[in-house]
Amino acid sequence: MAAKDLVLRGLMSPIKPMMEEAHRVLEGELHDPSPAAQDMLAHISRFKGKQMRGAMLLLSGKATGAYSDEHPTMAAVIEMIHLATLVHDDVLDGAEVRRRVASVNQRWDNQVAVLLGDFLYTRAFGLSLTLSNRYCSRVLAETSRKICVGEIEQSAMRYHFDLPQADYERIAGAKTACLMSSACELGARYPEGGVSSERDAYGDEMAAYGWEIGLAFQIVDDCLDLEGDPEKVGKSLGVDAEDGKITLPILAVYRDADETIREKIREVYTVPDLDRRAARLHDVCDVSLGIEVAMARAKDLVDSAIARVSALPKSASRRALIEIGDYVLVRKW
Amino acid sequence: MAAKDLVLRGLMSPIKPMMEEAHRVLEGELHDPSPAAQDMLAHISRFKGKQMRGAMLLLSGKATGAYSDEHPTMAAVIEMIHLATLVHDDVLDGAEVRRRVASVNQRWDNQVAVLLGDFLYTRAFGLSLTLSNRYCSRVLAETSRKICVGEIEQSAMRYHFDLPQADYERIAGAKTACLMSSACELGARYPEGGVSSERDAYGDEMAAYGWEIGLAFQIVDDCLDLEGDPEKVGKSLGVDAEDGKITLPILAVYRDADETIREKIREVYTVPDLDRRAARLHDVCDVSLGIEVAMARAKDLVDSAIARVSALPKSASRRALIEIGDYVLVRKW
Numbered sequence: 001m002a003a004k005d006l007v008l009r010g011l012m013s014p015i016k017p018m019m020e021e022a023h024r025v026l027e028g029e030l031h032d033p034s035p036a037a038q039d040m041l042a043h044i045s046r047f048k049g050k051q052m053r054g055a056m057l058l059l060s061g062k063a064t065g066a067y068s069d070e071h072p073t074m075a076a077v078i079e080m081i082h083l084a085t086l087v088h089d090d091v092l093d094g095a096e097v098r099r100r101v102a103s104v105n106q107r108w109d110n111q112v113a114v115l116l117g118d119f120l121y122t123r124a125f126g127l128s129l130t131l132s133n134r135y136c137s138r139v140l141a142e143t144s145r146k147i148c149v150g151e152i153e154q155s156a157m158r159y160h161f162d163l164p165q166a167d168y169e170r171i172a173g174a175k176t177a178c179l180m181s182s183a184c185e186l187g188a189r190y191p192e193g194g195v196s197s198e199r200d201a202y203g204d205e206m207a208a209y210g211w212e213i214g215l216a217f218q219i220v221d222d223c224l225d226l227e228g229d230p231e232k233v234g235k236s237l238g239v240d241a242e243d244g245k246i247t248l249p250i251l252a253v254y255r256d257a258d259e260t261i262r263e264k265i266r267e268v269y270t271v272p273d274l275d276r277r278a279a280r281l282h283d284v285c286d287v288s289l290g291i292e293v294a295m296a297r298a299k300d301l302v303d304s305a306i307a308r309v310s311a312l313p314k315s316a317s318r319r320a321l322i323e324i325g326d327y328v329l330v331r332k333w
Numbered sequence: 334m335a336a337k338d339l340v341l342r343g344l345m346s347p348i349k350p351m352m353e354e355a356h357r358v359l360e361g362e363l364h365d366p367s368p369a370a371q372d373m374l375a376h377i378s379r380f381k382g383k384q385m386r387g388a389m390l391l392l393s394g395k396a397t398g399a400y401s402d403e404h405p406t407m408a409a410v411i412e413m414i415h416l417a418t419l420v421h422d423d424v425l426d427g428a429e430v431r432r433r434v435a436s437v438n439q440r441w442d443n444q445v446a447v448l449l450g451d452f453l454y455t456r457a458f459g460l461s462l463t464l465s466n467r468y469c470s471r472v473l474a475e476t477s478r479k480i481c482v483g484e485i486e487q488s489a490m491r492y493h494f495d496l497p498q499a500d501y502e503r504i505a506g507a508k509t510a511c512l513m514s515s516a517c518e519l520g521a522r523y524p525e526g527g528v529s530s531e532r533d534a535y536g537d538e539m540a541a542y543g544w545e546i547g548l549a550f551q552i553v554d555d556c557l558d559l560e561g562d563p564e565k566v567g568k569s570l571g572v573d574a575e576d577g578k579i580t581l582p583i584l585a586v587y588r589d590a591d592e593t594i595r596e597k598i599r600e601v602y603t604v605p606d607l608d609r610r611a612a613r614l615h616d617v618c619d620v621s622l623g624i625e626v627a628m629a630r631a632k633d634l635v636d637s638a639i640a641r642v643s644a645l646p647k648s649a650s651r652r653a654l655i656e657i658g659d660y661v662l663v664r665k666w
Contacts (some may be wrong), residue, residue, distance in 0.1 A: 126474035129470050
């Protein structure tokens with residue numbers, strides 16, 4: 001197990017039994033009487049990953065005192081929506097490997113990946129409807145919409161080398177930051193959904209914490225895509241350049257480059273049938289300068305997120321929320 | 334306007350103002366502040382079609398006396414889920430034309446079609462959560478799951494020439510019949526969801542009516558795919574054979590054919606890079622025999638559905654529900 005995974009496992013210790021309960025709920029949902037559906041679902045359970053979003057929901061509930069016996073179910077719902085976005089991403093990106101397991105669209109075809117993602121979305125909504133309060137369903141319907149719109153915008157913004165950083169952050173944030181933000185907000189606010197003013201203040205702060213952690217996480221991901229080790233990261237890298245996605249490190253390099261270098265960068269992205277685009281980027285510009293800018297921004301976001309949870313009453317869960325911030329940066333550094 | 338569309342317009346007259354209200358709600362949902370999302374949504378509104386599922390929900394509500402001012406919103410929700418399945422179908426089938434509008438995956442790419450379908454699903458769930466009762470959300474989460482599983486099974490059952498007819502009906506029914514069944518059940522049962530015994534009986538009958546009408550509709554679709562006029566049907570035809578889907582007319586022909594003909598049928602489906610597979614089917618076997626069997630089954634289903642609604646109190650809406658049965662068959666005959 002990599003050092004970073006040991007760190008993460010340590011962070012989860014205050015919520016170990018709740019994570020196990022969330023995991024049991026999740027596994028229970030990944031079954032279907034149809035043998036064809038079951039065949040795919042057995043495969044998907046191997047994608048389950050670190051379950052960070054579910055953990056953040058539980059930690060947020062514990063740290064703010066809002067924890068209820070419905071929190072593990074919400075954690076499972078959040079993880080299912082995350083799984084659905086991963087499966088549909090595999091259709092989108094053409095990524096060939098994710099977490100060292102053949103991705104769904106490799107093992108079956110795109111059509112089945114679309115359906116499996118749909119299945120996960122609908123099961124997630126169905127599970128949320130078993131909760132005593134509709135607040136979770138409402139938050140998740142709205143969050144899922146934002147994730148879609150963010151990805152639609154990301155697709156529309158491909159090859160936009162002059163994208164303002166604020167637009168990049170809004171769009172890049174729609175995927176990871178939105179869901180982490182909703183996880184933390186639900187953890188702090190369910191089931192009242194903003195009835196008491198103390199709960200409201202916690203909900204707002206935890207939503208902002210989740211957004212900042214999620215955006216930092218995405219920025220680190222963008223950096224890893226440019227210079228990570230595929231073995232360690234456990235998924236295909238260099239796909240952003242293949243897909244025409246201009247991420248923060250490249251935006252930063254492009255912004256500060258002269259026209260000669262800018263032209264070369266555009267060529268690497270746009271000349272048809274070019275192979276190894278990400279590797280070629282390193283030949284035509286100093287990618288490390290962009291990564292420095294991006295990682296500084298990630299660090300600022302994490303600092304802000306940590307300051308927010310530092311205001312919570314002292315607890316093991318608060319400590320874990322703080323350390324998640326450090327962990328997000330350690331993935332890269 | 335084709336004669337069949339005039340027929341359909343006449344059927345809708347008892348619920349004209351409610352259909353207009355449902356349409357207003359639907360149009361209101363097909364907006365988003367994001368320009369990129371809006372660009373796609375403007376296109377999708379041209380897909381809206383006959384809105385039969387929404388109409389069936391409203392007619393079911395009127396004919397059973399369950400109609401409430403929340404019914405038009407439910408009709409809009411049903412239509413949005415239907416739209417989502419159409420958009421994701423376009424990813425699945427590689428169909429090139431649907432309702433004479435360039436299909437979403439032609440105008441944009443697969444990745445955007447996946448996201449747009451996701452957007453429609455999440456907006457549909459979000460809209461259902463504005464209703465006073467969770468019953469509609471629960472029915473639709475479960476229905477959407479069944480639709481996915483049905484399509485997953487359909488994909489798994491490609492090239493199964495010995496598929497028993499009951500399995501074909503269960504799988505083929507998962508798409509159209511499930512959603513029509515839920516539309517009719519919701520119309521009759523919302524909001525109580527089975528509290529009174531009279532409402533329960535109506536709900537069960539209307540669910541069965543919707544299933545039978547929907548399955549008949551799908552069988553007719555399968556026949557049209559084999560021998561319809563693309564101009565009149567308004568979408569690509571012959572795609573089932575391209576996709577390896579063995580539909581009821583072909584199952585019936587294959588079942589009754591000798592081994593020589595069976596082998597030729599299998600070849601038409603499976604020889605790589607063959608063009609015009611559907612047309613070639615007509616060369617190697619008598620497709621009209623299979624269509625006769627399939628249409629006889631569709632007629633039986635419609636007869637059963639009509640008998641169910643004939644037991645309802647006499648009304649213009651009951652009349653329309655009966656005529657929808659006739660309309661489903663007229664599409665072909």
